[in-house]
Amino acid sequence: MAEASNAPVGVFDSGVGGFTILKELLRELPEERFIYFGDTGNCPYGVRPVSEIQELSRNAARLLLDQGAKAIVVACNTASVSALADLRATFDCPFIGVVPAIKPAVALTRTGRVGIAATEASARGDYLRHLIDQHANGVEVFAVGCPRLVLLAEAGILDGPEAEAAIRDYITPMLDAGIDTLVLGCTHFPAMRLAFARVVGPQVTMIDSGAAIARQTRRVLSERGWLAGAGQSADEPRPLDDGDALWCSGDAEHCAHVATAILSMPVQVRFAPGMLLPPVRA
Numbered sequence: 001m002a003e004a005s006n007a008p009v010g011v012f013d014s015g016v017g018g019f020t021i022l023k024e025l026l027r028e029l030p031e032e033r034f035i036y037f038g039d040t041g042n043c044p045y046g047v048r049p050v051s052e053i054q055e056l057s058r059n060a061a062r063l064l065l066d067q068g069a070k071a072i073v074v075a076c077n078t079a080s081v082s083a084l085a086d087l088r089a090t091f092d093c094p095f096i097g098v099v100p101a102i103k104p105a106v107a108l109t110r111t112g113r114v115g116i117a118a119t120e121a122s123a124r125g126d127y128l129r130h131l132i133d134q135h136a137n138g139v140e141v142f143a144v145g146c147p148r149l150v151l152l153a154e155a156g157i158l159d160g161p162e163a164e165a166a167i168r169d170y171i172t173p174m175l176d177a178g179i180d181t182l183v184l185g186c187t188h189f190p191a192m193r194l195a196f197a198r199v200v201g202p203q204v205t206m207i208d209s210g211a212a213i214a215r216q217t218r219r220v221l222s223e224r225g226w227l228a229g230a231g232q233s234a235d236e237p238r239p240l241d242d243g244d245a246l247w248c249s250g251d252a253e254h255c256a257h258v259a260t261a262i263l264s265m266p267v268q269v270r271f272a273p274g275m276l277l278p279p280v281r282a
């Protein structure tokens with residue numbers, strides 16, 4: 001369908017975390033155009049009840065569909081865990097969700113112990129439990145919700161002593177328990193990878209789902225004949241241009257500042273007025 005091939009791919013997250021996924025998408029699918037929505041005005045999602053996460057996810061999807069998105073990448077573990085089924089039931093559009101990389105982590109571990117750093121909603125949700133039951137294969141899996149890390153990433157504190165101390169607080173019990181593999185199960189966390197690496201040390205392997213979700217997006221578009229161009233991947237993320245549009249529901253200047261750090265390229269973000277729910281304390 002030539003018309004769909006020319007349409008942009010929508011991407012959303014509760015905030016700046018989805019930029020870690022957008023970076024992989026710009027590398028895997030450089031010929032695609034992207035519309036990103038970071039719901040920074042309602043972030044964090046991870047401390048909200050499921051009904052609110054679903055409502056906000058529908059709102060984000062509507063915003064992207066109104067701008068002609070041909071498919072939507074839910075670049076947020078929390079929204080994927082809590083709202084993917086609801087989104088698929090509500091809208092006639094392919095949705096690609098992020099799944100915490102438990103399966104590859106289980107295949108990698110030598111100690112038989114794997115940790116997952118996630119949001120509270122993801123860590124306590126049935127979805128993660130099922131995923132663990134399905135893939136653990138005798139491996140012990142520890143999941144911890146790390147809400148403060150989301151707030152730090154949103155504030156643009158991606159590295160340095162404050163980020164490191166907060167990561168240490170959450171991760172130390174899992175290190176003490178003997179994990180050798182850590183899943184970054186929230187899309188905000190790969191943006192803090194350097195600080196994570198310093199805390200966990202070289203003996204712990206960290207994995208995230210960014211590259212896998214980008215490849216899955218390629219598969220979904222390709223199956224429908226909706227890929228733009230020849231669908232070649234690149235070594236580096238392609239620079240953003242006028243064909244892409246980035247939106248947020250909070251302070252656009254601040255969001256652009258954090259996005260610039262995560263994407264390592266100049267970024268402009270526009271404010272999209274819309275639904276704001278009362279904040280929930282993280």
Ligand code: DGL
Pocket residue numbers: 013014015017018043044045046047075076077078079119122150185186187188
């Ligand atoms: N980036 C999100 C995730 O992957 C959620 C962070 C939040 O809003 O709590 O889960």
